[in-house]
Amino acid sequence: MIGKKKKEPPPSNGNEASILEMAKFYFLNSKYNEAIAEFKKALAINPGNAEAYYNLGLIHENRNNTDEAKDMYEKALAIDPDYKLAKDHLNKLIGIQKKI
Amino acid sequence: MKKRQFAVIGLGTFGSSVARELASKNAQVLAIDTVEEKVKDITPYITQAVVADATEEKVLRSLGISDIDCAIVAIGQSMESSIMITLLLKELGVKSIIVKSVSDLHSKIVAKLGADRVIFPEYEMAKKLAESLVSPNILEEIELSQEFNIVEMVAPKNFWGKSIRESEIRANFKVDVIAIKRHSPTITDEGQSDxxxxxAIAPGGEFEIRENDIMVLVGKETDLDHLKEI
Structure with missing residues (x-):
């Protein structure tokens, strides 16, 4: 069933972890503009936050903005080369299929 | 049900990929190449792989090629070998012969020799790439016939928030929506976003088209082209 769920956002006290939590809440509720703003806030505090880049990649991928999504996944992988989900999504977008 | 038997002749990137994909779908696959290393590489993945020169009739006979349901000639480097093998396979009564072509002339010759299907991957990929560059909203295009295509495209802005009926896509563009794909945010078991x-297959007229949806459409190429322009 294709649908949306709605909840209240978690309280934010302005630190990186709570901003990230808030951003993911917006993402899960398909409030992508709000989620982008929060992920960017998290990156302003810590530019080395691979998870924030990965999530921004997901939002762009959801919006069919392939180039931007690839850019974000690449940034996540530059920070954490073992970020499996980022690698899987990037490979999918580039067109690299998993070998049997 | 009896497993279908395939022969793949020529184990370059294309041939070995076809052989492995077929084997992964439980088909019986016989792979042939003159290069020992290529045969060795594919051996763990398929039914049987042999080092042999498929341009020799006695070799093909000894491998029981006549019993094969479908042979794929995937030789990219030597057009001469590809043509000879196609001729031999036809003479030996292989039921279906598919040839990977490297040029227009190659395609014409093997078609005249009786190839059941000629594929030209470079040309097909180039066509797809050009189409995707010109129309970035087109994600995939499959040719059903000379006239009809299936197209996967990002839902145009004018349709967002409208039902399929309200979009009047059928009345205005003469195309049918056969599926709508939608990406939804989720959380993995490990707590990661994904x-x-x-x-939605064959969505009804009331189905609402949303922003970021991907529509799979079927229609005449000319009608689909009109839709790509909006």
Whole structure:
């Protein structure tokens, strides 16, 4: 069933972890503009936050903005080369299929 | 049900990929190449792989090629070998012969020799790439016939928030919506964000088209082209 769920956002006290939590809440509720703003806030505090880049990649991928999504996944992988989900999504977008 | 038997002749990137994909779908696959290393590489993945020169009739006979349901001639480097093998396979009564072509002339010759299907991957990929560059909203295009295509495209802005009926896509563009794909945010078992793809097959007239949806459409190429322009 294709649908949306709605909840209240978690309280934010302005630190990186709570901003990230808030951003993911917006993402899960398909409030992508709000989620982008929060992920960017998290990156302003810590530019080395691979998870924030990965999530921004997901939002762009959801919006069919392939180039931007690839850019974000690449940034996540530059920070954490073992970020499996980022690698899987990037490979999918580039067109690299998993070998049997 | 009896497993279908395939022969793949020529184990370059294309041939070995076809052989492995067929084997992964439980088909029986016989792979042939003159290069020992290529045969060795594919051996663990398929039914049987042999080092042999398929341009020799006695070799093909000894491998029982006549019993094969479908042979794929995937030789890219030597057009001469590809043509000879196609001729031999035809003479030996292989039921279906597919040839990977490297040029227009190659395609014409093997078609005249009786190839059941000629594929030209470079040309097909180039066509797809050009189409995707010109129309970035087109994600995939499959040719059903000379006239009809299936197209996967990002839902145009004018349709967002409208039902399929309200979009008047059929009346205005003469194309049918056969599926709508939608990505939804989700959380993995490990607590990571991810996206999952949901697909509505043959959606009814009341189905609402949303922003970021991907529509799978079927229609005449000319009608689909009109839709790409909006």
């Amino acid at each position: 996206i999952k793809e949901e697909i």
